[in-house]
Structures are given as structure tokens and as C-alpha cells.
Amino acid sequence: MLKEIFRMSWHNITQNKIRSFLTILGILIGVTSIITLITIVQGAIDEIQAKMDSLGSGTVMIQAYGTPLKSGLTNTDIESLLSVNGVLGFSPTISTTIDVWHNGTISEDVAIDGKNEEYYKHGNGTIVMGRGITAYDTENRNRVCVIQLSLAKEWFPGEMVIGKTIMINGASYVIIGVIELDKNSFSYMYSSSDESIMVPYTNVMIISGSSNIPALDLYIDTNGNTEKIGDEIEQKLNEAFNDKDDSYSIIQLDTLIDMIKSMQKMMEYLLIGIASISILVGGIGIMNMMLVSVSERTMEIGLRKALGATPIMIQIQFLAESVVLSLLGGLIGLILGTLLSILGCLAIGVPFALSSTAIILGVGSSALAGIVFGYTPARKASLLNPIDALRRI
């Protein structure tokens, strides 16, 4: 029975191809725009977010400028920062420049960065050879170092670097690893030099004669409430510097990402709003066409009723017709929208990914429009008096 009804609907729709096409145009344009706009916006936002993630999501960067009395963060401060719920670890940045002896030559003013084991766990770069600095190294102030790939090539061309010794501040350090920094990472942008040597930060504190850490990265749990974690970190920093202004700066990428995400949501609602208007207009078009169709087919309705069609059958038949019409518009819109979004994503250079929200929204809203706007005409058809309908002959 349902099969018959849909077959009849299809028959009627294809009978009047141009009229049917014009009728579904509104829905078609609405669905096309929903899918295209949502997909492109989604692609653009995903792209921005991916960039942000590679820059260091889950990282809170702190620069401690300090106060005249206190030049940076002390061990106690760091411990209090680590006590914040959601802070997973820290990686200090303490730098100095000093002359370095290697292979019997001297390089002046080489950048020395103090690091700890955490630094190597957070995608700042790739250890291409050997290993990174460990917690054991920082604890015992081991005289070990990790040098950047460019420096290794420059100082030891064609040689096995690991195990070689260099002299820093009169002490010999064994090279334990070679690192290539990720040029997209924030830490690369902040690193003191392209050609730096990394040693346990505890050693740098001795070399530079400083008991405070001027900068550090805190690694936080991104599944937690990053905003709250950020607030608590700030509170600890305020405590560390007695609420003095400009004593530190803090950069938290997650809050930026959250902002972009909420912007995306707003954008989506806006687009959905605009597209809904288009679907509303399209739906009214379908209703109009169905009303015309009902009055055109009065005789047919009368005849079907005389042959035994119950009112509900007539209603289902006309409802099916409007649903098929609007779904047709929705499906063509889906295909067209997908093609347009592929083109759009290519044009602005963002990755294409069809969002399921867009599909469900597009197809669902068109089916809904068919039911809502088909109801009145279908009801009208079902209530037609067969005598009046047949008298029109």
C-alpha cells in the first residue's frame, strides 16, 4: 500500500517536471546553503584549531618578570603551581650565553637553555639521536647535554655526535642527544636561539648564578576545566608576587581555542537561522503547489474516494507527495551542497570534511518541511466531499 502511494507520488511529481523543480527550488537552495556554509565554516575552524593544537594546546606559558626583590619563580613557587588540580607537569626555561669548547675550538656566546624531562614529552621537537634529559639528570645535576641538529652538523660534520664531550663554563658535558625543534611550536618561537644547547636546568641555575626561574611552561589536563585551572594558576602567581602588577605574563592557548569554538557555535546558529528562513520560504512554495494540485485533481480525488479510498489514504497520498517533493529538494541540495563545499574548501585551502550535523540538519529539515507544509493541503484533499468532487465533471 505504501509502496503504491509513493509510486503514485513519484508519478505525479515526474509528470510536471518543471513545476516540481520550481517548487523544490526553495528547499534545494536552503539545504545547499546549510550544508555548504556549515561545512566550510567547520573546515576553517578545524584548521585554526589544528594550528592552535600544534602550537601547544594544554600548555600554559608563564613569563615571570618578577619584582625588584624577587627576580623569578622559586622552587616553592613552582611546587605551589604544581599543586593546582589539573596541572600535570612543568618545563622551565632558564637561559644564559657562554663560551663553549668543542673539538679543540671555541664558540663564543652560545645559548644554553636549562630544561627538564617534561620538555621532551610535549611535542616541542624530535629527538633524532640519543635521548633527552631525564629527571635523574636534573636531580643529580648530571653534566649531560642535548644539542640542536644544526649545531651538531656544524660542530661535528660527519661524525658520531653522541658520547662526544664539550666544555661549558670549564666543566665537561657529554652529548646524550640531538634534537630537531618543531618550527610550528610556540616553544620554538620563544627559544633563545636556533643553535642552542640544552642542559639540565639545575646546572644552568649554577652557571648563571640564579636561584629563580624566569619562565616556564605548565602542562595541564585538557579534559579538565581549563579555564578554572588557568584561574587557579593566576591566583598562585599573584600569591608568589604579592599581587604586584606586571610581575608576570601568562598565555593560555586553550582559552583562545575555547573562544574560537564558541564563535563557531554562534556562526553555526546564525547560518542555521538564515537557512531556516530559506527552508520556510521553500516550504510555503510547496504548500502553495500542493494546494493547487489538490484543486486541479478534485475529480481524481472524488473518483478515488468513490472507488473506496478512505480519507486517511487520500491524506497519506498527498502528504507522501509533498514529503517526496521536499526530500527530493533536500537530497539534490545535499549533493549540490557537498560539491560546493568541496570547491569552497579547495578555494580557501581548508580540509574538507562533511559534517554529519549538516547532513542531518539539511535532510531532516526538508523532510519536516514536507510534512508540516503538506499537512494542510493533504487534509483539505481528504475532507473533499466525493459528490462535490465528482460533480465537477
Next chain:
Amino acid sequence: MARKLLDMRDIVKSYQVGDEEQIILNHIDFTVEENQFVSVLGPSGSGKSTLMNIIGCLDVATSGEYRLAGQLIEDMDQTQLARIRNKEIGFVFQSFQLLNRLSVLENVELPLIYAHISSQNRRKKALEIIERVGLSHRIDYFPNQLSGGQQQRVAIARAVITQPSILLADEPTGALDQSTGRSVLELFKELHREGRTIIMITHDAGIASAAQRIVKLLDGCLFEEEAVNA
């Protein structure tokens, strides 16, 4: 005694026109027995269409009792009336009332769709009936590709496919020329001989005489005529 398929008692149909009540059918008693071929003869304005609508369950009487195939047609809603029409009545209209978008086969199958018959059975039955009216070579044609006589044969096939209690024909030859009209009447006579009950409504005494029994309708009142032929 033959079973009474149609049994009307004291049927009145009236409409309220302004303050006045206009009586269209005035206390009609009418019975039709199984396998009768009855003509209802009356001039235009006599209430023929109204009577046909009531017989065909397209409308209900203002008062009186109407039984069709043993069922009391009273206080039924549109859904119940539709089921009765589908099962008990086969309509043949003056202007054939075929759907031009459907083929001959599909037109004939139509009542069976509403009777929820499977497509296989529909097809089988439709092919049998179409053969019976002599149009087997035209099953894939569309109504507008057929002559008037052929169209009316399709309409008759559609009317009898559900094996209805009554074949109800309203001026079945009205849109046909004389010779085609005669052949359609011949088909009715054959169907009658095969055991069908037929009620034919017409204003033409010549056409009415094809039936076994004639009743006359004048100003809403029904009169029995003498039997003509069998």
C-alpha cells in the same frame, strides 16, 4: 425468494435552502434483488443523481432505512462509507472517469489497491477482467489513446473487478454514439446473464429498456413500471 441486495425504506433526502426545506427524495421505497437488471428512468431534476449518490453510499439519506447487502447504511463516517463503496459498489460513470496518467491495467487495478490486495493478485485479476471486456491487446495503453467505447469498457472492468454486490451505472452511454452505446449495453446484458446485479440510471427510455425492470423517478417519487423483457 431471491436475496434482497438493496433495500430502501421510506428514504427522504432534503436540503435546507435558506428558510425553506427542499425535498429531493420523497419517501422512497426501493428494493433490488440479487441478479436483477434495473433501470432508474427519470428526467433531469427528478432526483436521479441524489438517489444514485445514496445507493452508491456517496451520501446518506436524511431519514429512512437503507440496507445494502444486509448492512445498514446509517450514521457511517467517511471511512466506513469508503470501505462499503470499495466492497459493495462498482461505479460506471457517464464520462468514464479514468485517470489519464495511468495505463488501462493500472486503472483497472485501482480499486484493488484500496482493498489492500497484493500487487501480484491485482495484476492477475485485472488481466482476467480486461480479457473479459475484450481489451487484452490494450493493457498498456493510456485512456486518451482509446475510443470512447473502449474507455467505457475499461471503466466497466474497473467497476466489476472487486466483485461488488451492485454495479451502479450513471448514464453509461451518455457520452457515446449510438452503436457504441448499444455495444456497451450488450456488455451490461452479458454481465447480467453472468449473474451480476445492475442498477442503471438514465433519462433515456430507449436505453432504460435494455433492463429487465424499469422504475421511474418523478419529482422525488419512485414508480414501478411493468416488466419489459427478461
